[in-house]
Amino acid sequence: MCGIAGIISPYDRNVALNKMLELQKHRGPDNTGNYADKGYACLGHNRLSIVDLSTAANQPFLDNSGRYHLVFNGEIYNYKELKAEIGSKYTFRTNSDTEVLLASFIVYGKKCLEKLNGMFSFAIWDAEEKSLFAARDRFGVKPFYYSETPEEFYFASEIKSITAVLGNNEPSLKVWANYFAYGSYGLPDETFYKDIFQLPAGHFLTFMDGNMKIERWYDFVENVNKIQVSDDFEKTKSEYLKLLKDSISLRFRADVEVGFNISGGVDSSLLLALVNQYEKKEKIRAYTFYTGDERYDELPWVQKMINETQNPLSKVRLEVEEIEELSEKISSFQDEPFGGFPTIAYSKIFQQARKDNILVLLDGQGMDEQWAGYDYYAGNPTATIQGQKGYTSTFKKHCLSDDLMQYAEKSEYPEPFDNQLQNLQYRDLFYTKIPRALRFNDRISMAHSTELREPFLDYRLVEFAFAQPEHFKIKGNVHKYLLRELVKELVPSDISYAPKRPLQTPQREWLGDDLSSWVEEQLNRLTEGRYAGWFDLDEVYREWEKYKEGERQSSFHIWQWISLSTL
Template sequence: MCGISGVLFHTEASQMVDTMVKVQHHRGPDATRKFVSEDKTAALGFNRLSIIDLSEQGKQPMYSEDKRYVLVFNGEVYNYKELKSELQFTYSFKSQTDSEVVLAAWMQWGEKCLDKLIGMFAFAIWDTASQTLFAARDRFGVKPFYFSVSNKSFRFASEIKALWASGIEQKKQDQVWANYFCYGTYGLPHQTFWEQIEQLPAGHFLTYSLPEGAKIKKWYTFEENISTLIAQHKEDITATYEALLIESINLRFRSEVPVGFNISGGLDSSTLLALVNKCFPHSPIEAYTFYTGDSRYDELEWVEPMIAQTGNPLHKCKLTVDEIPALLQKVSYYQDEPFGGIPTLAYAKIFEQAQENGTKVLLDGQGMDEAWAGYDYYHNDTAFNVQGVTSSPYHIAVLSDEFKELAIVEKYASPFDNRVMNLQYRDLFYTKIPRALRFNDRISMMYSTELREPFLDHRLVELAFSRPYTEKYHDGNTKWMLRKLVHSYLGSAISLAPKRAMQTPQREWLANELKPLVIESIDKLDNTSYFKKGKLLSEYIGFCTNPAQSVNIWQYISLAQYI
């Protein structure tokens, strides 16, 4: 995992990339390099976090043998060894890196190479002869790719702040912010919270040249893959799915640096714990979990007994309320956009500890709920509420009339003749997964740590997604087939336990210890055009009297970080 950046068709491309790699240093502190074209109008930058092939042979930007193609690559292609064996007869490899395999694969197969890649990635290849850029993003958007087109020049980066550093004005996209406050959304797949800056949607590739401009095309045919699997309709895929789970774990342990994993007390991370120990029974892999010291929300009472049985070293990472103001400011800088709340700050403590311990790669259990329809709202009538909350947590009465009018209800594709599958599709490609992956990428990279998502292996997601509803929900149990599969690993106490949302004492802290932080945030916002003057303070006083839902209070704090 690294940082990539580039500027094309601009006379100051080299200087711009210099500033971009500086602000992305945290994404790759091991090395910084750049490519500059002969005419000085194109430059690519790279910040390296060394995970595979730690030698100088793994340096980027990486060049084809004839120097025509220049690659900058962020992420991991886990099946690079298998692809390398396939390509070795037509390409002379000089390194042991997955990035060189990506370059060779693209030269051999063009855009079709993307279908062969198993992993998380965002990369760009500059064709020095045709003056054309090719860029692509992985199937679910684990790795970021932001870009801006201005006066025919093209700029891209792993983080928004790098584009600002190149000279793009930091100006809010009011309509995206209006939707955030009215509906709790974080923008459509191509949008950001900032004007002039877009993101390449997950599962898409982009080409850019002066004659053609930017052309974006979808390459990941998720819907077609699901239809094919449904048509095949294999009666029992339990053994196939379990084998894929194990393969996915093994692939994500391909690393030349220490690997650990994150754990909570839920089914998904318990499954991760069990599979890690099945794959590596004689190597106790280090585990990380966070807690706040509030027994109403902490999951140590579930985590510690599980770890006691497996013997994995456990690092317990505590978030205290006193840390929050400073940590909020720091995390907001690295996020560049609003994030979900105090649980994200607590998650940051894990990566801080991992960095101190020298654990350079962590795994987590993201993706099972979306693949297996694990949320309760899939199975009742609260699909358009937040986490099943029946009354809206968004209090639009505090918003100015002009600002409210900017909000538009986002429309999501519904490609299936099935309500639950369309909700899963929404969460995978529009709402939950894009949001969580952005939070997690910035949090992990903030501490120069690579986060891998074994349960977002596209083969696992597709197989689970395509299964009949009876395998997703049975007698009040969500993720039914998964629960049956892992029963032999975990026992019924865990495999049949009801889903628990990952929580922190956010409501209590915002109403009490963090009151000065909230008041300071409200003071910043009171004179903006987004809110009716004086309404935010009244809203907060009411919240302190009855702190039932804190989503809107956190939104005010989030916006205040960018004022």
């Protein structure tokens, strides 16, 4: 996992490129490389060495003919199989997945994307045609940001790398307004910045002679509809387990040590059980975070699982005294609003893993979206928050000024399926929950120069589970029914059928009590800063007073205001 950057320009932009690379050096501290095609383009790369640790695999990577130059962020998990398939059509000189990716492009063209099982964003400069080809993985695990000026095209793995050289960080009023009014983090091509965009997941981009074109290469809906669904529950369970084991096996391909993150839920428990089938458990270290607050901590559930498996466990504690410093630090890595104290706590896991020289971690992201794990899938189709009951709205529109509210427009999401459940799952997978979780987690893992892999987001798994009938997903009050039936064969039954618990910290209590002085400092920064005109400040402070007095059904609005003040 690495960082990529590039500028397509008729000018010498090497100084600007080096600045971009320096700003995202945490993504790849092992090597920094660049390439220039004078008068046309320059490409750069920050390398975190995971597969083929030799310098021969450094990037930008040049093919044997000298025509193609690749910068690549991510991992191609099935690179060994692809290498065997390509065979004598390309002469390999390294053992890296990087070279397999470039060879696949040379042999298959853009069709190579359909053959890749991995997480990736990459760009290939064709020095003969003077053209750029760039692509992003199916679910957008790895980032690709870009911006255009009349004469130039910029791309990078992080927003800051682009804004720093363009000198332009104007906010997108629409995205910010929707964030405050509806909790949206933007559509697949949007960022919180007016002139910075992201290549949507499952799309590729071409740029030639000043013209950019973006096309979809991954059609999730079509793939799901092609799947032959059986009503044989045991057969379906068996097929899914086979895919799952293969996905985990592929994600253990690394030339560095691999660990994994665990919470107390059914997804993490399944990951733990299957990881130990694949590798000797005494070699695989597990990581979890806690805060010391029994109302929220999942440590007892985690410890129960670890007692069964005897994996070494690192317990990483988040202290309230750390919040002020860490929120500022993580905000600088995220570039956009992030998910509050749970993200801060999660970031400490990667920090500890790096200290332990474990550079690759697996986690259980993606099961709820493919197996309908959220309670609102069976009830409230407009909800997006697990466990939310009928209390006062999480979002405080009345605290926004009329000037900002005029830009707010609640997003309408596509509904490509013929039933409500799959449409909700589709929304969460491509527009709401998964995109923002992947962004949060990519930034905090990369902040500590570690790689995060999500075996449950293997596209084969997601498509297969998504296609299954509703009664395999929800049975009575039980969500993720088939998955729980599968898990109970591998872990204690009280874990496999434990209710879903949102991954939480005492954010509500800490903000209103221990950190109230800090919160007020952030609100004062807001009222005195460039964005004060976005708010009805009297209403903001009125809500804050109510919060301190105990009206704390949700802390999201408080965190939203802090998010803006720390950027």
